[in-house]
Amino acid sequence: MTGVLVIGAGPAGLAAARAALRAGASVTLLDSSDQLGGQYWRHLPDSRAGVREDRLHHGWDRFRALQDELLEHPGCEVVPSAQVWAIERLDEGLVVHVHVGPPDGNRRPSRELTPDAIVIATGAYDRTLPFPGWDLPGVFSAGAAQALAKGERVAVGGRVVVAGAGPFLLPVAASLAQTGARVLGVYEASRPRALARGWLPRPWRLLGATSKFGELASYALSHVRHRIPYRVGHAVIAAHGTDRVEQVTVARLDARWAPIPGTERRIDADAVCVSHGFTPRIELAIAAGCDIRPDRFVRVDDRQHTSVPGVFAAGEITGIGGVDAALAEGAIAGHGAAGGGADDPAVRRDLARRATFTDFAARIEAAHGIRPGWTGWLRPDTLVCRCEEVPYGRLRETGRATCSTSLRSLKLSTRAGLGICQGRVCGRTVEDLLGRESPGGLLDGTSTDRRPIASPVRIGELAAAHGRHTSAATDAARHQHQ
Amino acid sequence: MTPDVVIIGAGIIGAACARSLVRAGLRVTVLDRNAAASGTSASGEGNLLVSDKGPGEELRLAQYASSLWPDTVAELRRELGADFPSLEYERKGGLVVATTPAGRDPLLAFAESQRGAGVDARVLTVKQALRLEPDLNPAITAAIHYPEDAQVQPVAATEALLASARLGGADVRVGVTVTGGIRAADGALVGVRTSAGDFSAGAVLNAAGPWSGEVSRSLDASLPVRPRRGVVLVTTRMPHRIFHKVYDADYVGAVGSGEAELQTSSVVESTAAGTVLIGSSREQVGFDNRLRVSVLEELAVKALRLFPFLAGASVMRSYGGFRPYMPDHLPVIGPDHRVPGLWHATGHEGAGIGLSLATAELIAAQLTGGVPAVDPASFLLTRPSLAALVPEVA
Ligand SMILES: Cc1cc2nc3c(=O)[nH]c(=O)nc-3n(C[C@H](O)[C@H](O)[C@H](O)COP(=O)(O)OP(=O)(O)OC[C@H]3O[C@@H](n4cnc5c(N)ncnc54)[C@H](O)[C@@H]3O)c2cc1C
Ligand SMILES: Cc1cc2nc3c(=O)[nH]c(=O)nc-3n(C[C@H](O)[C@H](O)[C@H](O)COP(=O)(O)OP(=O)(O)OC[C@H]3O[C@@H](n4cnc5c(N)ncnc54)[C@H](O)[C@@H]3O)c2cc1C
Numbered sequence: 001m002t003g004v005l006v007i008g009a010g011p012a013g014l015a016a017a018r019a020a021l022r023a024g025a026s027v028t029l030l031d032s033s034d035q036l037g038g039q040y041w042r043h044l045p046d047s048r049a050g051v052r053e054d055r056l057h058h059g060w061d062r063f064r065a066l067q068d069e070l071l072e073h074p075g076c077e078v079v080p081s082a083q084v085w086a087i088e089r090l091d092e093g094l095v096v097h098v099h100v101g102p103p104d105g106n107r108r109p110s111r112e113l114t115p116d117a118i119v120i121a122t123g124a125y126d127r128t129l130p131f132p133g134w135d136l137p138g139v140f141s142a143g144a145a146q147a148l149a150k151g152e153r154v155a156v157g158g159r160v161v162v163a164g165a166g167p168f169l170l171p172v173a174a175s176l177a178q179t180g181a182r183v184l185g186v187y188e189a190s191r192p193r194a195l196a197r198g199w200l201p202r203p204w205r206l207l208g209a210t211s212k213f214g215e216l217a218s219y220a221l222s223h224v225r226h227r228i229p230y231r232v233g234h235a236v237i238a239a240h241g242t243d244r245v246e247q248v249t250v251a252r253l254d255a256r257w258a259p260i261p262g263t264e265r266r267i268d269a270d271a272v273c274v275s276h277g278f279t280p281r282i283e284l285a286i287a288a289g290c291d292i293r294p295d296r297f298v299r300v301d302d303r304q305h306t307s308v309p310g311v312f313a314a315g316e317i318t319g320i321g322g323v324d325a326a327l328a329e330g331a332i333a334g335h336g337a338a339g340g341g342a343d344d345p346a347v348r349r350d351l352a353r354r355a356t357f358t359d360f361a362a363r364i365e366a367a368h369g370i371r372p373g374w375t376g377w378l379r380p381d382t383l384v385c386r387c388e389e390v391p392y393g394r395l396r397e398t399g400r401a402t403c404s405t406s407l408r409s410l411k412l413s414t415r416a417g418l419g420i421c422q423g424r425v426c427g428r429t430v431e432d433l434l435g436r437e438s439p440g441g442l443l444d445g446t447s448t449d450r451r452p453i454a455s456p457v458r459i460g461e462l463a464a465a466h467g468r469h470t471s472a473a474t475d476a477a478r479h480q481h482q
Numbered sequence: 483m484t485p486d487v488v489i490i491g492a493g494i495i496g497a498a499c500a501r502s503l504v505r506a507g508l509r510v511t512v513l514d515r516n517a518a519a520s521g522t523s524a525s526g527e528g529n530l531l532v533s534d535k536g537p538g539e540e541l542r543l544a545q546y547a548s549s550l551w552p553d554t555v556a557e558l559r560r561e562l563g564a565d566f567p568s569l570e571y572e573r574k575g576g577l578v579v580a581t582t583p584a585g586r587d588p589l590l591a592f593a594e595s596q597r598g599a600g601v602d603a604r605v606l607t608v609k610q611a612l613r614l615e616p617d618l619n620p621a622i623t624a625a626i627h628y629p630e631d632a633q634v635q636p637v638a639a640t641e642a643l644l645a646s647a648r649l650g651g652a653d654v655r656v657g658v659t660v661t662g663g664i665r666a667a668d669g670a671l672v673g674v675r676t677s678a679g680d681f682s683a684g685a686v687l688n689a690a691g692p693w694s695g696e697v698s699r700s701l702d703a704s705l706p707v708r709p710r711r712g713v714v715l716v717t718t719r720m721p722h723r724i725f726h727k728v729y730d731a732d733y734v735g736a737v738g739s740g741e742a743e744l745q746t747s748s749v750v751e752s753t754a755a756g757t758v759l760i761g762s763s764r765e766q767v768g769f770d771n772r773l774r775v776s777v778l779e780e781l782a783v784k785a786l787r788l789f790p791f792l793a794g795a796s797v798m799r800s801y802g803g804f805r806p807y808m809p810d811h812l813p814v815i816g817p818d819h820r821v822p823g824l825w826h827a828t829g830h831e832g833a834g835i836g837l838s839l840a841t842a843e844l845i846a847a848q849l850t851g852g853v854p855a856v857d858p859a860s861f862l863l864t865r866p867s868l869a870a871l872v873p874e875v876a
Binding site for chain 2 (some may be wrong): 049078086088089090095099106287388397398401402403404405406408409412413414415418419420422440442443444445451452453457458459460462463465466
């Protein structure tokens with residue numbers, strides 16, 4: 001029987017696991033979280049369930065059905081709290097290294113898996129562009145705010161501003177409102193023309209995407225219900241406060257997202273949730289050797305197969321398309337990983353759905369993609385890398401002083417991106433800002449997405465595993481190289 | 483105007499040579515196929531060590547280098563100003579320990595021989611060692627303190643040396659790949675062919691690090707430089723609990739070894755940023771940079787042998803690079819006797835950061851007819867230990 005490993009139990013991973021099982025494979029499904037569902041179906045732990053999850057979640061029934069099928073299936077092993085921290089590429093194949101247990105655990109048991117096929121469905125996290133004051137307590141990424149609302153029923157503040165870009169600002173505002181926050185406004189950076197360009201050129205396509213539209217329409221209704229103002233062409237360009245956020249400055253933006261002087265306005269708020277798009281979590285795909293597209297998503301073919309034999313990818317790591325795209329891609333990937341054919345009836349519906357919702361991804365980018373003028377709201381002392389406290393001014397001065405065109409060199413001499421988050425928050429912004437300083441761009445061809453150690457490992461854990469497991473395999477591989 | 487010297491490679495060796503040569507009055511062009519400081523010099527650590535070298539020519543070069551660093555750091559700071567990233571030069575000293583009863587006598591004998599060569603190598607009792615490093619494993623069997631060991635931030639050092647060379651008139655071209663040589667009728671090398679056209683020069687200096695073998699071959703002169711991979715672990719920030727460069731004595735053995743299989747020895751130290759570096763392995767696997775978990779594990783085991791408290795520390799990244807390895811463990815610094823006009827400054831293996839300044843001074847002295855501070859004979863291709871490895875004609 002084909003053994004399929006699915007990494008990530010968001011919509012894409014869940015759908016992949018189910019499709020692989022239905023195609024006759026045995027499945028191991030891992031997620032670093034202690035629950036299934038991913039970003040979209042983040043929910044209260046079962047011990048506290050009973051509150052009306054269905055009110056907070058679209059498609060909650062769909063999730064329950066998926067989850068139940070997997071948990072009950074004898075061929076499926078579901079492992080929550082399982083952190084894949086490395087994928088090793090040996091000549092004889094990939095070895096997936098996993099620690100199981102709470103992330104702050106000290107003696108987490110380790111597992112090494114060598115499946116026949118892998119589906120990588122590690123999703124994306126939202127990207128926040130820096131602005132003065134974004135390091136104050138009370139500033140959240142929209143994803144974090146939504147996770148708190150959905151997973152803990154905690155609102156991030158009493159008077160909350162939501163800002164950034166993208167259709168997912170709306171559901172975030174809705175979740176906040178449902179947990180009792182007063183949402184003072186949703187500020188979308190893109191201007192009407194860009195929005196129209198993204199959303200209107202092929203209206204007939206929307207017919208296929210009705211469920212997505214139904215969802216967005218219901219968010220819009222929820223806005224009306226909670227009387228949340230929605231302003232386009234606006235951004236939060238600063239947060240103010242001594243110990244935490246007390247006020248934010250909102251300004252109008254031009255088409256390049258540069259703030260228009262004279263349009264600034266202060267708003268009293270105790271929290272601000274900001275998201276300007278997404279950064280796919282592609283480090284495991286890179287570690288597995290998968291080709292990455294120029295737009296920095298994982299390259300896949302029609303079957304969701306990556307450039308590496310036996311490795312499939314689905315969901316947000318292949319493009320930002322929302323939950324329906326993730327579900328369709330996951331099903332196609334899982335089916336393929338189990339050895340299923342490309343046009344089997346089992347996946348025909350998913351193929352059609354994928355075509356519809358991938359279009360959604362292109363629209364999101366056209367309508368909400370980050371424009372270069374945003375640096376207009378930075379000040380020299382605005383921190384770009386919060387972990388290592390690197391201000392924008394220092395980043396530029398170092399670039400100019402050294403004339404460096406090497407990302408590696410600039411990271412090491414500014415320390416930007418070298419902190420505990422390993423550039424997950426600031427990496428792409430650092431690349432963007434440094435690239436602007438060197439006329440020909442950065443030359444060394446590295447990117448902040450490369451993280452061979454995908455999450456921190458204790459030295460004690462490494463030492464405990466020494467000589468115990470795959471070292472025989474690794475030694476064999478090493479000797480072949482001499 | 484034709485430069486006097488074209489330097490291939492803008493790693494720390496090329497950068498240091500560029501600076502020394504412009505200061506000696508020569509016109510210099512530096513070419514790198516990539517960005518400056520993007521090769522090995524950005525993939526290792528910045529230990530400036532005398533402690534790991536036994537008596538001999540390399541130790542003499544290291545001692546010379548160690549005498550050059552403090553003044554050079556001060557000069558660079560004056561030239562480049564306070565906005566330039568700090569070189570983080572610090573003479574923090576090394577502590578070398580034996581972790582086994584069998585390791586004790588060889589370490590003491592090694593230190594004794596170094597003392598004979600003028601190294602400040604102080605034998606400590608375990609108690610004294612614990613005073614220097616309170617969290618050190620008390621089960622060590624011997625400890626030597628080397629106050630002369632220092633460190634520098636290698637990327638900042640490379641960029642600074644290059645910026646200084648640029649101020650002195652050096653022309654630095656990045657994104658330019660050297661593909662071959664230009665020969666005069668008499669066979670002398672008078673320039674290089676590159677992806678950006680031909681560059682003529684009075685002399686060509688090969689400073690291409692682990693790729694020097696390839697570059698040399700493209701200039702019709704073979705050179706037995708090979709890559710020797712090394713990996714370093716970086717922990718998350720923590721309160722300062724390690725104060726010196728602390729290594730176990732196996733490190734000395736690993737450096738001098740030519741064996742191909744994996745060798746690790748822990749070199750543990752804290753950085754100014756609060757992280758702890760644990761380095762580094764030595765493997766010959768070609769230019770294969772795939773992660774190997776067993777290498778990480780072995781580094782971890784050895785680090786715990788020195789500092790048991792590190793068991794709870796988290797590794798947040800690992801990085802690695804390819805040391806430019808010569809089979810007889812000595813760098814090549816000087817003219818290639820087979821091809822007039824071709825010079826080499828390469829093969830420094832795991833000591834290129836430390837030896838860079840001394841290498842550059844040796845090259846400048848030889849190129850301008852000056853008197854080198856260290857006898858260059860043992861760094862020439864004509865040395866006996868290379869006899870079988872450097873064929874006359876390429
Ligand atoms: C704030 C916000 C609001 C959104 N609102 C909507 C909306 O209203 N409508 C909509 O259609 N879409 C929305 N989305 C997008 C939606 O969440 C995604 O489309 C969907 O969750 C993507 O599914 P996925 O399976 O690709 O990734 P995810 O749901 O992100 O799942 C990835 C999973 O992989 C796991 N993982 C990652 N790395 C590892 C590792 N190394 N080891 C083990 N496990 C790992 C993670 O824990 C996670 O559970 C929103 C997203 C955000 C951030
Ligand atoms: C893990 C590790 C730890 C280390 N620790 C230390 C230490 O603590 N102390 C120490 O002193 N040393 C250490 N080293 C060794 C040190 O890093 C090297 O000896 C040194 O960086 C070599 O510098 P280089 O300039 O010769 O090579 P590089 O920095 O590699 O520079 C060579 C340059 O040549 C360029 N090039 C190659 N081919 C061409 C071509 N055809 N055309 C144009 N350009 C070309 C490359 O792009 C590159 O930039 C360590 C090395 C490693 C890997």
